[in-house]
Amino acid sequence: MSKNYHFIAIGGAVMHNLALALLSKGYQVSGSDDEIYEPSRSRLKAAGILPEEKGWFPDKIHQGLDGIILGMHARIDNPELIRAKALNIPIFSFPAFIYEQSKEKKRVVISGSHGKTTITSMVLHVLKSCGLDFDYLVGAQIEGFDLMVRLSDAPIIIIEGDEYLTSPLDRRPKFFHYHHHILLMSGIAWDHFNVFPTFENYVDQFSQLAAMTPEKGAFIFYEDDPNVKKIAAEVPNTVRKTPYREHPAVIKAGQTYLLTKKGELPISVFGQHNLQNLQGAWEICQNLGITADQFYESIASFKGAAKRQQILAKSDDSILFRDFAHAPSKLKATVEAVKVQYPDRKLIAVQELHTYSSLNKDFVHNYAHTFDAADVAIIYLNPKAVSLKKLELMDESTLRSGFKRNDLILFTETKKLKSYLENQIYQNCNLLLMSSGNYDDMDLTTLQKTINKQHS
Structure with missing residues (x-):
């Protein structure tokens, strides 16, 4: 029998993508929101799950639901949430739900204040080019991928690990929920000033995340960031630690070329931060069994994530x-x-x-x-x-x-x-x-x- 989930705040970028991913998996999906903007609106409408009216309707919450997926946009006093609690229906934040759906998979989490969407996108592009079967969660629309979320029977999942809060009921960073096997940390620069009141408090979230890396797990980190390097030093040596810097490259007449063992390779993205992102993506791909030849052949056609350069x-x-x-x-x-x-x-x-x-x-x-x-x-x-x-x-x-x-x-x-x-x-x-x-x-x-x- 197919599962039945209701989304409170279905209009969000990742939330509506998760709803569409579950629909494609054969689940029944419903949802509510007080505002739904494009492109969420058109995509939900095309799939037949756009709410008929804006607002919150407790009548939509019933015992036939297998669970509620609660978006960050909803408030603690949301009438649908109150009814779901009263009926004891399981309530998931989307990161907790992603984990529930990927418990049996190898979980790769990409974290950091910057570059995580691009690194995740690069990894997805390479894995797809190489014909691997994988699930994913990424924070932007990527060329060649219909959705920002995929959940299937694939053996691995690549997750963009956001440090922002989980839900109105869970004020912890989202990335704590994924319980990674492989973790990449790109760099730390104070963001989300409204949530993490001091830089020290912000850095501590990443420190706690790194500490969750299991024995024989992998921690890939950008070693020129002093905060990340300090966190890496505190991670036990039972974890496989891999430092990285930017990939060697040269610029000629407005074109960036990677310097590889087989010569110069032109790429579409540019800038020091993207060469860092690319090297981080390569370290993850190596961990997943991709060869250097496969990586370079694939990355040459990477055009970038949406709204990035x-x-x-x-x-x-x-x-x-x-x-x-x-x-x-x-x-x-x-x-x-x-x-x-x-x-x-x-x-x-x-x-x-x-x-x-x-x-x-x-x-x-x-x-x-x-x-x-x-x-x-x-x-x-x-x-x-x-x-x-x-x-x-x-x-x-x-x-x-x-x-x-x-x-x-x-x-x-x-x-x-x-x-x-x-x-x-x-x-x-x-x-x-x-x-x-x-x-x-x-x-x-x-x-x-x-x-x-x-x-x-």
Whole structure:
């Protein structure tokens, strides 16, 4: 008999993907949410499981359910959650549910403040290219994969291990639930300021995670991060420890080539952080039995995860990039990567401050010097997003002081930002748009046409 699960907050990026994954497994799935945005809405509708109305309906909770999957977006006083508790229906957070579904598998967890989506994506791309059977959980849409979650009878599962909170009922990081056999840690830079009040508290979450590595398990770590290196030193020697740095490479005329035993190999991604990501992915793949020849042949066709160095428009001497970067370490790495790859081009870099941490004036000093590699540095702030998070809107002088950039430009209206960008000259110039948001759905059509037309 097929299982029957109800999702409280089905509209989330990973939540709706998990719902679709269970549906494809033959399970019965229902759900509720008070807001469902694209692309979740269209995908749930196409699958026939889009809730008929927005909101929470306790009547949907009944004894016929095998379990509730509770999203982080739901509140502790959610009426459906209250009814599920009253009926003693099993309640799972999505990480706890993933573990329940993968207890018999070899579990690989990729953790760290930055790079984990890209490393996970690289591993998935290689494993798929090599014809391996595997399950996965990743935090972005990847080319060649229909869903962000797969659950089957595969013997291994590759999991992007997020340190953010599990659910309204469980205030621990998600990655504690997966009970890894192989753990990668990419680097630690303070993020989620609203949840982890001090840097020490934040680092401690990763320390606890590393301590969970079983005897004869594997711990793969980026050794040039002092916090990660210190954590690795505390992991017992009964664990197989593998340090890594960035993969050797060379840049020629805006193209990055990996230096391999068989010569230079052109790749689509670039930047020091991506060479670190690539080396980390290779260490995981080795642990899973992939050979060097298989890895290099596969990684050559890797185009990147969604919104990571994504090219939206391109001409002979200009590129429009879209990137997810939002935390200070990600912003700095992305800006520097584009400048190093194209040192002779002007770089206009735009950052939308969108997360609670980034919009908080008590956190903004953590962004000091992150924009230094850009020729023109622009911040976009949406006053509505600031007020929703009950924060104070920062002015230009506060941001200039925090970023340590006296010529930083601030926009608080999409219309004005759009007009400014469309009036720039993009000859021998790259434009980099960074955000975990979407600039209030700013229309990029004119910008794309302007850049695509040049010398094409």
